[in-house]
Structures are given as C-alpha cells and as structure tokens.
C-alpha cells in the first residue's frame with residue numbers, strides 16, 4: 001500500500017509499504033478515508049524529530065523511525081481482531097491518536113493524554129493516517145454519526161482538542177474570550193468558545209485572509225495587531241478590564257506575552273500553541289493580576305461530546321478545509337503548499353485513494 005513515511009528532517013517520502021497484518025487482540029484495521037495535515041506534521045518535516053522516536057524505540061510501542069505520519073483521520077473499520085466489542089466491521093469512525101499504557105494513575109483516571117509513556121498514532125505508532133490502512137486499538141475509535149461526513153470527520157481530532165481546552169477554562173455565558181492566532185486550531189477554538197456559550201469571541205490575527213475566516217467562524221470582532229495594540233483594543237471592548245479568557249493558538253514568543261497581557265485581573269490564559277522553544281511571560285503582570293495560566297493536551301475524554309456538537313451542525317467545518325489532495329503529491333501539494341502559502345491554507349486533507 002502507499003504511505004507517506006517520515007525518514008528524517010526534510011525527508012518524507014510517499015512509498016510502497018506492507019499492508020498491516022490482520023489486527024491482533026484488541027485492535028481493528030481501519031481503511032483511511034481522509035487525514036488532515038497538522039502543524040505537528042509540519043514541525044516534524046521542517047525541524048524534526050520532535051516526537052518521532054529516532055535514537056531508540058518508543059518505550060510503549062517499540063516503534064522507531066521511519067514512521068508513517070498522519071493522526072487526524074476518519075475511515076471505515078474493515079477488520080476486527082479478537083476481543084473487540086467497541087466497534088464492528090463497516091463502522092465509520094474518527095480516531096483519537098492518543099495511546100496510553102492503561103496502567104498508570106493518569107490512564108486509570110481517564111486522563112490518558114497525560115500518560116508518561118504516551119504514544120501517538122502517526123508519530124510513535126505502527127502506522128498513521130497518511131496510508132491506505134492502519135491497525136489501531138479499538139479504544140481509539142469513535143463512531144461518526146451520518147450527519148458528519150468523512151471529510152469533516154477528519155477534523156474531529158483537532159476540534160476535540162480545542163473543545164477540551166475551552167472546557168477547561170470553564171468559560172461562562174457572560175464572558176469575553178480572546179483567541180490569539182486564527183490558524184486551524186484558533187478557528188476551531190473560536191467556534192468551541194461559542195459552543196461553550198461565550199457571549200463574545202474576539203480574534204487577534206494579522207493575516208487578512210484569516211481575519212476574514214475568523215469572521216466567518218463567528219468572531220464578534222477582529223483585532224489586527226499591525227493596526228491596533230491588542231491589549232488596548234480588548235480593554236476598550238471590555239470597560240477597561242481585558243478578556244476573561246485568552247486562548248493562545250500561535251505558539252511564538254510575541255503571542256505568548258500578548259496572551260498573558262490581554263487577560264483581565266484573575267483571567268485565565270489557555271495555551272494551545274506549540275512553542276518550539278521556552279518563551280517568556282510577563283510574570284509581574286501574572287502576579288499582580290492574579291492570572292491563571294493553563295495548558296491542555298489533546299482531546300481525549302471529550303471526543304463523544306465534540307462529535308455530538310458536530311452532528312448538531314455547531315462546527316462550520318467545511319470552510320476550514322482549503323485543500324484536498326492525494327498521497328502521491330503529499331509533499332508538493334501538502335506540506336510545501338502549507339509552508340509557501342500559509343495564509344491561503346487552513347486545513348489540507350489527504351486521501352490515500
């Protein structure tokens with residue numbers, strides 16, 4: 001079968017690899033419908049290895065590079081291994097990429113995303129979504145209702161991550177949420193904030209095309225940091241207070257500091273951006289303003305809720321899909337296209353067929 005395989009930094013090849021064997025105990029074989037290209041895939045391509053195990057095998061899965069990439073996928077269950085009851089052949093599913101040890105205190109308490117030996121589909125697992133087939137644990141599969149297409153089904157994973165992050169902020173109906181950076185995660189976090197009942201969601205974004213998308217995704221206002229000081233702008237909108245909740249979705253030094261300062265006294269700052277390096281924060285402002293800094297790791301635990309919200313039409317998913325490509329042109333029309341035309345691309349989906 002064809003698959004996009006990470007061999008090293010700047011070395012990802014679409015090549016022929018063996019199809020997965022019949023699924024072992026507790027696993028199922030999934031035929032991939034669509035798989036989204038994520039910022040993590042870009043990071044592994046341009047600056048990797050970040051999470052791909054290279055020097056030694058992954059402690060939980062034994063996997064070592066080269067690895068098949070892809071962790072935001074939908075597909076059909078085509079074969080089930082012994083002992084599987086959660087799904088059956090023919091089920092349409094989206095996958096949660098998180099693989100835990102099932103034995104530590106985090107896995108046992110429903111927080112598998114915090115497992116110290118965590119592994120990921122498409123990074124440290126025996127396969128990924130940029131391939132025709134992949135074997136996965138049955139617990140990674142979530143049923144897609146008929147209202148959710150395979151294409152939008154490939155957005156379940158990143159959407160669930162934003163859904164969980166917003167949920168953790170305990171946003172209240174009268175509150176104002178600021179989203180710093182409206183790439184794919186920011187645009188989904190924006191919609192998650194509305195779904196969780198935020199009265200007002202303000203986007204901070206410099207790129208014109210993404211400002212437009214933020215409005216289409218329901219932003220009440222858009223602050224252009226090239227034209228306005230975002231801290232002054234958000235205070236103007238909130239009687240001088242600042243945002244109740246700020247969600248940082250850009251992951252660069254300037255936006256990290258900015259997110260902290262945009263929050264009101266006792267406001268909450270949720271960090272979703274992937275920072276390549278440790279970044280500074282205005283700690284005096286955090287102390288004097290009694291601000292809370294939070295993180296959130298993936299969407300494990302809220303997949304069913306997130307899929308339900310999608311089935312109810314609460315996520316404008318289609319407008320986030322800006323490209324559909326095949327595996328043969330994965331590099332040129334996928335990764336390179338996102339790098340060269342960052343503003344024009346939100347989510348590019350890959351089909352192995």
Ligand SMILES: [Zn+2]
Pocket residue numbers: 038039040071072158
């Ligand atoms: Zn991702």
Ligand SMILES: [Zn+2]
Pocket residue numbers: 100101102103104105106107108115116117
């Ligand atoms: Zn664990």
